[in-house]
Amino acid sequence: MTDVTVAQFIVDAIYLITGVCFIVGLRLLSSPKTARLGNRIAAAGMFVAVVATAFEMEPSAWWIVLIGVVLGAAGGIYSARAVKMTAMPQMVALFNGAGGGAAAMVSTAEFLKLYDPAATSGMPPDQTITIMLSSIIGSLSFAGSIIAFLKLQELMTGRPITYPGQQVVNALVALAIVGCAVCVVAGVSPLATYFVAFGGALVLGVLFVLPIGGADMPVIISLLNSFTGLAAAMTGFVLGNNVLIISGALVGASGTLLTVLMGKAMNRSITNVLFGAFGAIKTAAGGEAAAGSSGGSVRAATAEDVATMLAYAKQVVIVPGYGMAVAQAQHSVRDLAAQLEKKGVEVKYAIHPVAGRMPGHMNVLLAEANVPYPQLYDMEDINPEFPRTDVALIIGANDVTNPAARNVPSSPIYGMPILDVDKAANIVVLKRSMNPGFAGIDNPLYEDPKTVMLFGDAKKSVDELAATVKSL
Amino acid sequence: MSEHLLTELTIFILAVFVGIEVISKVPTTLHTPLMSATNAIHGIVLVGAILVAGVEDPKLGWFLSIVVVTLASLNVFGGFTVTERMLQMFKPRATPPAQGDGKQ
Numbered sequence: 001m002t003d004v005t006v007a008q009f010i011v012d013a014i015y016l017i018t019g020v021c022f023i024v025g026l027r028l029l030s031s032p033k034t035a036r037l038g039n040r041i042a043a044a045g046m047f048v049a050v051v052a053t054a055f056e057m058e059p060s061a062w063w064i065v066l067i068g069v070v071l072g073a074a075g076g077i078y079s080a081r082a083v084k085m086t087a088m089p090q091m092v093a094l095f096n097g098a099g100g101g102a103a104a105m106v107s108t109a110e111f112l113k114l115y116d117p118a119a120t121s122g123m124p125p126d127q128t129i130t131i132m133l134s135s136i137i138g139s140l141s142f143a144g145s146i147i148a149f150l151k152l153q154e155l156m157t158g159r160p161i162t163y164p165g166q167q168v169v170n171a172l173v174a175l176a177i178v179g180c181a182v183c184v185v186a187g188v189s190p191l192a193t194y195f196v197a198f199g200g201a202l203v204l205g206v207l208f209v210l211p212i213g214g215a216d217m218p219v220i221i222s223l224l225n226s227f228t229g230l231a232a233a234m235t236g237f238v239l240g241n242n243v244l245i246i247s248g249a250l251v252g253a254s255g256t257l258l259t260v261l262m263g264k265a266m267n268r269s270i271t272n273v274l275f276g277a278f279g280a281i282k283t284a285a286g287g288e289a290a291a292g293s294s295g296g297s298v299r300a301a302t303a304e305d306v307a308t309m310l311a312y313a314k315q316v317v318i319v320p321g322y323g324m325a326v327a328q329a330q331h332s333v334r335d336l337a338a339q340l341e342k343k344g345v346e347v348k349y350a351i352h353p354v355a356g357r358m359p360g361h362m363n364v365l366l367a368e369a370n371v372p373y374p375q376l377y378d379m380e381d382i383n384p385e386f387p388r389t390d391v392a393l394i395i396g397a398n399d400v401t402n403p404a405a406r407n408v409p410s411s412p413i414y415g416m417p418i419l420d421v422d423k424a425a426n427i428v429v430l431k432r433s434m435n436p437g438f439a440g441i442d443n444p445l446y447e448d449p450k451t452v453m454l455f456g457d458a459k460k461s462v463d464e465l466a467a468t469v470k471s472l
Numbered sequence: 473m474s475e476h477l478l479t480e481l482t483i484f485i486l487a488v489f490v491g492i493e494v495i496s497k498v499p500t501t502l503h504t505p506l507m508s509a510t511n512a513i514h515g516i517v518l519v520g521a522i523l524v525a526g527v528e529d530p531k532l533g534w535f536l537s538i539v540v541v542t543l544a545s546l547n548v549f550g551g552f553t554v555t556e557r558m559l560q561m562f563k564p565r566a567t568p569p570a571q572g573d574g575k576q
Contacts, residue, residue: 015519022513023490029506030497032562039509039559043552046516050548053519057526061537065526068538069518072545080553088504088554095511095550102517102544105532109524109540112531126477225507225514232514237480239520245480246487247516253491254510258503353500360503367561373501374564 007055014052015243021045022247026254032373049243072098085368086325089221089357090152096221096228097145103231104138104198107131110238111194122187127238132181134234135194136201141227143205148220151213152357160213167275173204208274215399219262219273221358226255258359265353265379267415298434301452303461306428307468310336313390313426315346317382319419320366322356323396323432327458330369333395336466337371343469349375350382350392350419352400383420392424396431396458402443413441427451430461505558512551518544 021041028038057065076095083091111131114123122128150156180197184190212220233248235241263270310316318333337347349371355362363376377385386392394401401421404411421427427450434446445451454461498506521544524530525537532540 018516019487023494026491026494026506026509026513027497029502029509030494030499032502032559032564035502035505035562036556036559039505039552039555042509042513043556046512046518046548046552049516049519050522053522054526057522058528060528061526061530064530064534064537065522065541068521068525068541069545071538072542072547073549075542076546076548076550077553080550080557083554085558088508088558091550091554092504092508092511095508095515095547095554098543098550099511099514099517099547102521102540102547103514105536105540105543106517106520106524109531109537113524126474222507225511229510229514232517232520233484235517235520237477237484239523240476240480241519241523242480242483244516244520245484247513249484249487250491250494251510251514253488254495254506257492257495258507351500358504359507360500360505363501364504364558364561367558367563370561370563372564373562376501378500 011052011056012242014048015241018045018049018243019246021048022250026250085365086328087153088361088364089217090149092358093145093148093152093221093224096224097142097149100138100141100145100224100228100231102138103228103235104135104142104201106235107134107138107238108194108198111135115191115194117191122185123190125185128185128190130234130237132184132194132197134231134238135198136177136181137227137234138231139198139201140205140208141224141231143202144209144220144227145205145224147206147209148217148224151209152217158213158217161210166207166211170204170207173200173207176200177204212273215266215354216273218354218356218358218361219259219266219270222255222258222262223270223274224255226252226259229253229255262354262359265417266413267417298446299452301428301454303454303464303468306452306454307465307472309426309428310340310345310391310393310465311343311469311472313340313345315348315385315389316340316391316393317348317350317385317389317421317424319350319352319392319394319397319401319421320355320362321395321397321400322362323398324458325356325362325365325396327396329395329459329462330365330371332459332462332466334366334369334371336462336469337375339466339469343472347375348377348382348385350379350421351376352379352397352419355397355400379417379419386420386423389424391426391428392421394421394427394429395462398431398443399441401445402441403445403448404441404443408444411441421445422448422450425450428454430454430456430458432457501562505555505562508551508555508558512548512555515544515548515551518548520544 025038025042028034177200180193183193229251236244405413405416405418521540530537
């Protein structure tokens with residue numbers, strides 16, 4: 001410890017505290033009661049780390065940091081307050097991209113510091129390897145997150161974009177990046193190859209998110225989150241900074257875990273999500289299914305019929321989907337549930353793991369509408385309830401209720417665990433029209449004899465139901 | 473040099489295990505706040521950004537140095553704010569449901 005100055009020792013001790021704060025903070029996120037405290041502890045940890053680091057700055061450069069922090073804080077806090085809860089996935093994608101981009105740039109600065117054009121011997125490989133990893137993963141995450149943002153914000157098509165030979169092109173770009181990285185480490189014109197690798201990673205980030213769309217977005221958001229975590233950890237290796245390593249590892253683990261969980265919820269492997277181009281398969285299969293099911297008929301009902309059915313039920317399970325959120329019907333749904341509860345009806349919400357556009361998204365949307373979280377049930381907990389349920393009320397959800405996933409092996413969603421709404425005594429589907437859902441697949445549930453359809457805007461329909469139930 | 477790398481690798485791997493352990497206890501209800509909180513936590517690159525920008529002669533030049541600090545701060549401040557906003561909404565019991573009017 002003799003070669004470590006006292007100041008450095010203090011800073012390192014503070015970084016340790018920060019690491020502990022992050023772990024404790026995440027631990028407290030395991031219960032809604034303590035989650036806010038957890039978030040604040042993590043924020044406090046971040047604060048002390050940044051303050052400690054600020055003491056290491058050269059006085060001549062403080063203005064650069066100050067301008068950056070003020071701009072970032074203003075932009076971050078403003079957008080975080082303004083964002084609608086439905087737009088949360090693209091907000092997370094954007095912040096994620098910012099972090100990835102920052103990690104890549106920090107490593108670039110370290111590379112330029114290390115690079116000496118006059119040097120005859122190469123740079124230390126353990127340094128260059130971590131620099132390359134950090135800047136490649138970081139810029140990949142940056143570019144990928146921007147594309148994910150554009151898709152979710154509908155500034156570009158949310159559908160998968162595919163073209164012949166796509167995987168070959170991606171593989172070639174990836175190969176080129178690896179080649180350049182090897183050159184940098186080996187010291188073969190490192191400056192040029194560094195920036196080619198950097199640019200290549202940006203291009204690959206764009207290319208690998210393009211073919212992903214629709215229902216696979218939650219997976220890609222989790223994966224990008226994990227990438228930025230890894231990039232931050234690699235930056236920690238580059239700077240010899242333990243707090244970056246710890247935090248990056250935590251985030252990397254979390255993102256990977258959620259990615260795997262989302263994949264499981266759709267019964268698809270990560271490679272299948274990344275390279276399967278779900279959309280391309282689906283359009284073909286969708287046509288077939290449509291032709292095959294054209295013989296069936298659907299029953300439409302009026303709001304009065306449905307309201308009566310609901311009001312005299314013992315148990316109603318509401319299955320909310322993203323369509324409910326798009327129609328901004330969460331609050332109306334909560335009001336309807338309140339009216340039903342006044343009539344003595346037991347109301348539960350069934351949340352499919354991939355309802356919404358990111359893991360847990362639907363829970364947030366319902367929490368925003370003041371639905372108490374003990375009423376929200378996971379798929380495993382609610383599925384045994386459906387046989388005892390009088391009415392399953394499906395609002396803007398489609399694919400997660402599609403029995404084809406259970407019994408039509410040719411269906412693109414075959415094998416995906418679904419909510420067993422078809423086991424309920426009655427099924428009511430609120431839907432704008434007979435258009436297929438996000439994944440573009442027909443739903444045989446609509447032709448089930450137990451099913452009635454209530455067409456129209458979700459919010460209007462639910463409001464009408466609530467008013468009618470109240471008057472009964 | 474390589475001994476140093478080994479120590480860092482040890483920290484990294486142990487932190488991954490801690491991460492898996494801690495995060496697997498988070499219920500699905502809180503997965504979105506979890507993701508935005510971890511999102512804010514990787515904003516710790518702000519520390520790195522300050523270390524490369526806050527020097528006598530920043531390698532990225534003053535403009536890109538401002539950009540890197542801005543990006544990292546955006547990540548930190550935005551991430552924690554949005555998580556706080558979400559967590560505020562999670563309530564344990566139904567507030568008197570009858571006079572619900574759509575607002576808080």
